[in-house]
Amino acid sequence: MADIFEFKDSGSMREDIKELRKKLAQRLSERDELIYTTCENIKMKYMVEIGYLEYKLYNLSITYQRLKRKKELIQARLYKKERISLIDIEELLEKEFQEYKRKLRERLKEVDDALARSEGKFLSEDDSKLLKDMYRAVVKRLHPDLNPHASKEEMDLFMKAVNAYKLGDIETMKLIFEVTGEAGEGDMPKTVLELAEEKSRLEALIMKVELDMEGIKHSFPYNLKAYLDDEKLKRERQAQLRKDIKLFQEAIDNIIDEIQKLMGKSDEPEIE
Numbered sequence: 478m479a480d481i482f483e484f485k486d487s488g489s490m491r492e493d494i495k496e497l498r499k500k501l502a503q504r505l506s507e508r509d510e511l512i513y514t515t516c517e518n519i520k521m522k523y524m525v526e527i528g529y530l531e532y533k534l535y536n537l538s539i540t541y542q543r544l545k546r547k548k549e550l551i552q553a554r555l556y557k558k559e560r561i562s563l564i565d566i567e568e569l570l571e572k573e574f575q576e577y578k579r580k581l582r583e584r585l586k587e588v589d590d591a592l593a594r595s596e597g598k599f600l601s602e603d604d605s606k607l608l609k610d611m612y613r614a615v616v617k618r619l620h621p622d623l624n625p626h627a628s629k630e631e632m633d634l635f636m637k638a639v640n641a642y643k644l645g646d647i648e649t650m651k652l653i654f655e656v657t658g659e660a661g662e663g664d665m666p667k668t669v670l671e672l673a674e675e676k677s678r679l680e681a682l683i684m685k686v687e688l689d690m691e692g693i694k695h696s697f698p699y700n701l702k703a704y705l706d707d708e709k710l711k712r713e714r715q716a717q718l719r720k721d722i723k724l725f726q727e728a729i730d731n732i733i734d735e736i737q738k739l740m741g742k743s744d745e746p747e748i749e
Contacts, residue, residue: 487668487669487672490669490672490673490676491665491672493676494665494666494672494675494676494679497676497679497680497683498617498623498679499617500683501622501623501679501682501683501686502613502616502617502620502623503613504683504686504687504690505616505620505622505623505686506609506612506613506616507690508686508689508690508693509612509616509639509642510609511690511693511694511699512693513642513643515699516693516698516699517594518594519698519699519701519702519705520587520591520698520701521590521591521594522705523591523698523701523704523705524587524588524590524591525591526705526711526715527701527704527711527714527715527718528587528588528591529588530715530718530719530722531584531718532584532585532587532588533718533722534718534721534722534725535580535581535584536581537722537725537726537729538725539574539577539578539581540725540729541725541728541729541732542574542577543570543574543577544729544732544733544736545732546570546573546574547566547567547570547736548732548735548736548739550566550569550570551566551736551739551740552739555739561740599645600645600647604647605645607647608642608645608647608650611650611651611653611654612638612642612650614654614657615635615638615650615653615654615657616635616638618657619631619632619634619635619638619657620635621635622682634653634656634657637649637653638650638653641653
């Protein structure tokens, strides 16, 4: 009798495991779509409509901070009655502002990447669906969470599939899909204890992936979506940025005038 109950339990758990594996494969592909497609498209649209203004403002703020520091250095030398060397001052500023320049380059790259993506070739609706379907099948066949005993070759192939999905490379995905064949059910545990452990493992993984997706939706760049979905909020943000840009441009003009006046007070000739 115990054998009969064990058979019923194991049969039910095998069906549960099959469904959980399907659900995990679906959640994994949904998470990857969120990361590699949805978030990238949000970032692209935000950069094109708002982010370029943020970059311009940041650039102006660094220019202003550098000029302000330059003015302080000139004032210090005037106070000490030291000879003013603009070459020495610029070399010092170059060292002090290296980190700011690095961050500025990173922001410029983000803007350039967004513009390149906006001008790139997008898949048709049918091709996009085909890419997602093939990727989901590859995930089910090769993802390490669904196939803990995958070989190194299978892992390498899976990483190529992830990269193809990120790039929207449908031809490469087709090749990987053909190589991997139809997604099977995977190895099924034999004993009731092993089945129970596998069921718990899959349930925990599904919960983790779902929590990951929630986390993504509450963090950068997904949270930029609020500005893109609300036209009023977007216009307000653009208007505020343009106002701040104008203020910084005026401040930069003023501080340049102040520096020129300070240099006029110097008895020593400038060293270009």
